[in-house]
Amino acid sequence: MTARIPTVCPYCAVGCGFYITRNGMEYMQDHPVNEGALCPKGNAALDVLNHVDRLRYPMMRIGDDWIRVSWSEALDRVAEEMQRALREKGPGALAFLGSAKCTNEENYIFQKIARLMGTNSIDNSARRCHSPTIIALRRMLGTPAMTNPVSDLALSDCIFIIGSNLAENHPVVARWILRAKDRGAAVIVADPRVTPTAWLADLHLQLNPGTDIALINGMINVILNEGLENSSFIKERTSGFEGLDLSDYTPERVSSITGLRAGDIVRAARLYAKAGASSIVYCMGITQHSCGTENVTACANLALVCGHVGRPGAGILPLRGQNNVQGACDMGALADFYPGWRSVDDSRAIDELRRLWNARALPLGRGLTADMMPEADLRFLYVMGEDIVNSHPAVSRRRERLKRGFMVVQDIFMTDTARIADLVLPAAAWAEKEGTFTSTERRVQWVSRAREAPGEARPDLWILSEVAARLGFDLSPEPEEVLAEINQAVPAYRGISRSNAGARGGIIWPCPHPDHPGTPVLHTERFSTPDGRARISPVHHPALERTSPQHPLILITGRVVLHYNAGSMSMRSEGLVKREPEIRIDVHPEDAARFGVADGDAVMIETRWGRARARAKLTPRQKRGTLFMPFHFPETNLVASEIIDEKSMMPELKVAACRIWRAD
């Protein structure tokens, strides 16, 4: 019998468990989320460990060459350069990028270093997945997170999926939706494309891109007109309902905006409102818009009007993208929040941390978000486990501007971001270190060390602790000790320990004391807003980026099942790359005929942001008038939009007007 060590998948945020054995992996049948099953990326997860491309030694740039340096030399240099930048230009010249792939303990210490150095310019990749969720759900419900666990979907009578292709991006979630369907639940999918998620739908609403608010307001209008709202819930548990006048969102008008049949809008509204327990599942199709915050607000309005929150099977479920993106945000690796969701503008809340950290003063006010970093006069940039060059279009186009000063990248691979750095530090991967990860459903799970890190690669926490020591801060390299400090800093994590997070399936926050069983369903009695009530707040359909004669089509971006985000992991997995080797652009056959493109052609695509090359794939799954490019390949960054949602600083990555032609 070989020793098998339980672990949590390093890819998406579903938090699936499996075992790592001496020779490979084994399925974990009794894990509460995945019951043993894994998606293709999960099955290929071990590919990233011991990969030939793993970074093995600290490396310093000399001109265009890299030389191997010792850890002590590398760490001294990080501290020196950070202090030099601080001395010469002040804290505004420093910036830090945390990682939604690193543990809670690592992100906590990373943002603590940034703030002790005097800056709130600390961000993580949540900026590009759910920053609108953070802003909208925190204001409306009090807690910016999924209200119910994934397995709760099996208890829903109606599941409304909008802007999520979970069948490809979170395949294990489909397992629970199918269980609900087995019980007779209705599934509604709103998506411009016929995705594999739409295959699960009883009603597929193939709406025009970017018309989500119109659809949802139209549904609420039907619900109010037909008296299907939950009046007692509205009265007892919400405020702001009286301001909700959506009477001009008639089915006919919404039909003309969304391109849907009026009858389907009415049917969706009735299915959602009349069901005993309904859930809304959404993802980046909602958030990655210039009206992302309003889109999330509209979703929450719908749920609140019908009282479909705070019960088993009834909730709002934003599906998060990375294995620890929820945790990185809970830990305050954000330019606008300190640990425990303390706003950077709330001096009283921050003062609690100042005392905990024995700091003289802590910075107030929002720091630089990732997209702002190329435009800022930075002298020192520290990137931990993020390929910002391939994941932010704005950075991708202006990568040379990131490099005005000294740049450190700490990663497991030589990413395109690492390539432009001055110093590269080799980090241990998830299964080579210890600590906690928080999944999309707030499930905190302790991961143990199952493998040795290659070469001289070290856990991120060890690296940070060594850097901190050189800066004069005494920060522990021991995950358990850091978790104990997190207990003090983040109220929802107060009772979380290695023992309850290390049990099978971990524990779901809030967990206020060590004996607490965790809180799978939020808002059962009261909302976590100051007065305990949820805020209903009307939002309206915005002016959209319209197509023009020059750019007559709409480009949609998203993901495919076999790849993951910027691809630093999945592109190194032979089993995955073999099945999805190159960038393709999905084109409806009628559009293809109109623009003289045939299946398999090399094509050029142009938006007002740039041009890129791809291979055309003709498919009737694509909505007429739209194109689709997966964002795992650098080409997509060349054409993605840079319009920003000012409330959340989310770029409008989902839609851009474009044209296509055959590249000859």
Next chain:
Amino acid sequence: MKEILVRPERCVGCRSCEIACAVEHSQSRDLLKALSEMPQRRLYVEHVPEYSLAVPMLCRHCEDAPCVAVCPTGALTQDALTGVVRHNRDICIGCWTCASVCTYGVIGRDRRARVAIKCDRCPDREVPACVSACPTRALIYGEVEEVSRARRAAPALKFAQGVAASSR
């Protein structure tokens, strides 16, 4: 007798089963060591876009299997008890008569040696790897009677819902 059965209406085409199959049939059972080995899948997820469906296609281990009947060397044999059709690569001559007669097109070719490659229903596992890996339980491993009974439940429920609605 347990069989691998397919519920294509639940398949989302993620190809997890293909990867799990390849890992299981790699020498090392470990993709990280199997990089040079290039493990091969023995089942195939076929996308049928015009019907918005994906169908995992895998050996049905047919009774009186045509591939076994035509195999000239006895490389393909059928277990009398379990019905599992096994392939012995050592005596396979790569004549492809089996592939020519297979109704389901699930006999592949080994990338290196000129021999056939097919589902062996994971002899070392209690549950075949593809079934364990499937996120949506589109692949199930069970007795046909059990599976059919479960299959009847869904239309029966719809039927009952219809009756209830019409009597309301």
